[in-house]
Amino acid sequence: MKVRYAEETFAQWQRQFETAPKRSDGVSSTTVSGADIEPLYTSASLSEGPEELPGEFPYTRGIHAAGYRGRLWTMRQFAGFATAAETNRRYKYLLENGQTGLSVAFDMPTLMGQDSDAPTSRGELGHCGVAIDSLDDMETLFRGIPLAQVSTSMTINSPAAVLLCMYLAVAEKQGASMKQLNGTLQNDILKEFIAQKEFIFPPQPSMRLVVDSIEYCAKEVPRWNTVSISGYHIREAGSTAAQELAFTLADGFAYVDACLERGLKIDDFAPRLAYFFDAHIDFFEEIAKFRAARRIWARHLRDRYGAQDERSLKLRFHTQTAGVSLTAQQPELNIARTATEALAAVLGGTQSLHTNAMDEVLGLPTDKSARIALRTQQMLAFESGVANTVDPLGGSYFVEALTDRMEAEAEAYFERIDAYGGVIPAIEAGFMQKEIADAAFRHQQELETRQRLIVGVNEFTAGNEEDEIEILRIPRRLEQEQVERVREVRRRRDQAQAARAVTQLRKAAASPRENLMPYILDAVRAYCTEGEIMGAMVDVFGLYTEKAVI
């Protein structure tokens, strides 16, 4: 880029900067990821090359030429707690308040593929999300919500194929065609091994299930986003922004490789891969991360994988504000944190957004805190003016330089992962896990030594004693009711049909060339429970345990 000032002018600024008195609070000027930041960026920071426009390869400035002038982001609040009936009420409340898409949070037993009456489900029911054991619960969850007309995101991974089949079966009962359904399945098992650790099967059969669902949806549910390749959990586990970007994109490429190995054609499945990133508190670093993600994906898909369909090249992503940035101290401040993070997501060009509720660090959000979180997005969309122009930060010396650097750091990580032989061997060697744990520890030490301040946590703590805030409690009786419900489902169903479906699924699982989706769908229709269906596959695939490394 042509530098647009005289060298002498810059030297003069530099002298002024060096002699100017500096803050002496000991607080680091690095990003929250620990990355160095220059005190000033200028046209000299910009890379060479033609000026890029939105909607144009490699989409740094956004995938749509019209940006949010064309269409605002989808306001998609992640919600789920207690039972299907309770959560169904919350969904209707959110839809009535102007939310534009649903997003299901499942409870821990559901995420771990076990039924509510399993011994290890005790105490876990309905806390982190809604408890779903069978098609019966799924029907209750979406009662009165026409699935042909809403788009639904489901955060589920190891048992993703099972929950997707339950959704398809509900749609079928509502009379909706699979071809009409819109939604997203998280279905990202790799980041479970890397960060969130909700794995069940070993990596290889886990990958097979992911590819099975991609292959099935490409034919049968063409508008469904089959994998939401997630950096969120990697970041929340303590990674830096560059690690989040790199590990997530590396996972994306691993799914592409696995699908190609299955014999799928790149442009038949790549347009339905979507991404999910964290919006952390370091404003510009996050914006640069989102912009770099689009550019990396587009370049790799075109140049490495030979994708030709433009939709394959366009990285679409959902964003959630950073749960880890929220503080239990003076929790109302979390509204401001979330607004800052949401703004970064919007300036980074997100397709959909979840804003955290201020009380999520304490427990489940109340109706009121969930509404404030949604209203925060509505303020950004309709009051702040940020949606009026496409990629308003394009051309910013700082943001462009950070975007370039973020891309370079990700590429360097790709090389290190390749040196292990790919994502799965790198996981098995604990590479990403160790990188993340190191970053998390470094961050905590910065807090301990006060090189980094968090308001209400290690500074500005006056007011912490007023932390009285209402939190939502899950009544114990709901746990017992859910246990009764799953037992009732098992009693009521056609036993022969259920037994047959499970046997056939087990047999198909043992035969690596079978796509398991139709078998799972049959088992779901027969009201087999999630635990039974997952259990049949565990019989064949086994369980994965990780070597615990500190």
Next chain:
Amino acid sequence: MSELAAAGAQVEEPARPVRIVLAKVGLDGHDRGVKVVARALRDAGFEIIYTGLRQTPQMVVEAALQEDAQVIGLSLHSGAHMTLFPAVVEELRRRRAEDIVVFGGGIVPEDDIVELKKQGVAEIFTPGAPLQSIIDWLRNRFPAR
């Protein structure tokens, strides 16, 4: 009689570091906190055994007995603390190992902390707790002999 003892000096046993079993109980896999705490305690001179994920109360107590640990530290982020933390205390009682101190960390509301302490959990550290506060609490509880 050794010369030292003859000279009336105190015979000091070499101070054995406090041994702590850290465990993730319950179903959630969020191990960021427990790993950070493990490193910090290790750096502060404690002996740390980290069990890994998805430990049942029985497994945790068994590990503590096997390792001859004085302390069990539990980490949980799923909301199941009111079931699982007391279950560990109960299992210690059943195995006649009530002398092992149990503490925990995670998203635990204030009212629950009061109740857990009644049920025998020695301390709960919540989000934002400085690592030093955990170290100080342990040192206070186990002063160097």
